[in-house]
Amino acid sequence: MAVGQRAIEAAGTGVARPGPLARAREWWEQEHVFGYGLILPALLLIVCLVAYPFGMAIYFSLSDYWVGSPGNFVGLENFRDILGNEVFQRTVYNSFVFTSIAVAFKIVLGVWLAMLLFRNFKLKRLIRGAVLLPWVIPTALSTLAWWWMFDSLYSVVNWTAIRLGIISPPGPNWLGMTEYAMAAVIAVNVWRGLPFFAIIVLAGLVSIPREYYEAAEVDGASSWGRFRHVTLPLLKPVLAVVILFSTIFTFSDFNIVYVMTRGGPVNTTHLFATLAYQVGLNGGNLGQGAAISLFLFPMLAAVVFLQLRYIRKE
């Protein structure tokens, strides 16, 4: 009504009535319109690219939808089926092993790398940039290189280790043996995720005021003591956020396993995303595929919830 009233006032005071363009602008500049207008594009993107597929996934997971035929509603049958399937149980186990080991390595190595990068050394900027490379190159490409390094016939890893006398020839068949294959995919995941970890932790380190360290030194704290009682407590909020992100990325990893093992040998490296892809898209069983991928959701939601609560408490 504000616009209408203003128009009347304008007419009453004898000032010329604003043109339609001006009125449209006036309408647009109201806080509630403009604010929502700014959010709208992002909202549309989220609705189209996140909410809609998510809704469809839920719908698919409750139906016996196959590629090429309209599905019927089957309730929780898909979930019952996959829970009873040994391959899925193995996938759940794999996902936890993969995520926990990979994230643990990334925390330790990431903090370590960040401390190294924090020091002053020659070509600091260049090296800090270069460290990000594994994170920046498309995973599918870098993983291909790793896959080639672990190849059964031409493994560079084995060749080097044999030449160095660490292992005896012919060396392990990395991608063909259960533990080795898991170790290989975890190693690649750590290699890829480490820079992200290190750079964020580095940002955290930079923000710690020097005075704390000086005070600690005055009190006679050793370098371990300074790390333990100054660095670590002050890094906690940053660490919590980066662990949260890293857990999500690692849990939902797809490329590394798909390129290197396709879930083999005998499904011992399958993760939720690769199994869902295999069953839903390759196999055409969209209902079960969706149900498998939806298992990620409650687990990740729990991780997010716990982490966020922890951060808030801090």
Next chain:
Amino acid sequence: MKTTSRREFLRVASGATTGMASWLALGRAPAFAQKRELTMLSWNHFVPAADEELRRQAQEFSKQAGATVRVDTIAHLQLPAKWAAEAQSRSGHDIVHIGGAAPWLYEKSLLDVSGFIDEMGKKYGGWYPFSKESAYTDAGWRGIPWFWISFPATYNETHFKKAGVQTPKTWDELLKVGRVLKKQGNPVGIPISHCADANTTFWSVLWSYGGKVVEADGKTSAINSDKTTQVIEWYKELYKDAMEPEVLSWDDASNNRFILSGKGSWIHNPISPYNAALAKKMPIADEINHHTSPGGPGGTHSAPPIQTLGIWNFSKNAELAKDFLRFHFKKENFDKWIVASNAFNHPPLRDLADHPIWSRNPKFAMLPGEAEFAHPRGWPAKPNAAVSLIDVNYILPDMVAKAVGGMPTKRAIAWAEEQVKLAIQGKLETKGKS
């Protein structure tokens, strides 16, 4: 300005209305505005020259028939979604490249092409037996077999000569010669891993021993049998005595590398390693040769990829579509297409398979004959969604991998049986009724 009288206006207007009404009733554009357009959907061929030749034929046919023929190609993984969308909306292309279980899934949306099949069969010396197995449903012919890809044995002649052994005619013989070859330092290789070749070879071996995965009804698991036990015991021996553990991590290109590296002596694969060696002028090309896929007590069988064409029954150009396919299947045209594909596309008709590209090269001469014992996956069952699930979930190679990894054979088979049963669970029957 010319004025229009009332009478004149009524005459023109009513004429236009009647015309419009009949046009709407017929549901198509008036004849003067219509040039017939035939559309075909296919995959992006692995040998792109084959698509170019197909398009050239489409153009040539267009001129002859006074119509336009358009060939659309898309990535092969996108085909199933496209069939689904077209069948559901009952519109789209006229001719579609289908395969696997599609003739059954889309039985009610595909045109009966029995007449065309008879005609071509009479003209070109008959269809190979796998044709019927892969396109003939209870309702009749719902697909036209188009081409298949041979899957013979590839071996290194030098290694065989040095070991003083003959090429194996059966899988049992392969085990025997494989033992000798491995001792010589040149093992044989069959993937036992998550790759397509691992499936293909397993089907061949199982059938050769007289085994099957599902009964002919397509709904009953048949994997738990003595035959499967024999096959697994054979795999265990072969793995231990004639192969190396690397086969557990192989992908579809690993066996190519294995034979091209000069280390391997024998693989089961399409002719791609030999073609690659020729193309890259690798000296090993001279040492590589092919022989017929081995057999067993149950005969010789193989599971090569089989490609089919279908015509939608909602196509408005069904006759034109058949005319175009008649044109494409003409010996001179099909020959050109085979050459363009670099001998990759094998015809499903006997006379068309008689082509110098195979007969003049002694290393290829036996390839067309592989068609005699080819079957679609799942045989003796018809191809269906359960069979494709068994394949994409790598249940069969995983069963073998478990057994060679130390799991008792019985338990490995029991595991596979459970997985096969899950794949064929009842709900599949409702498929394809649209």
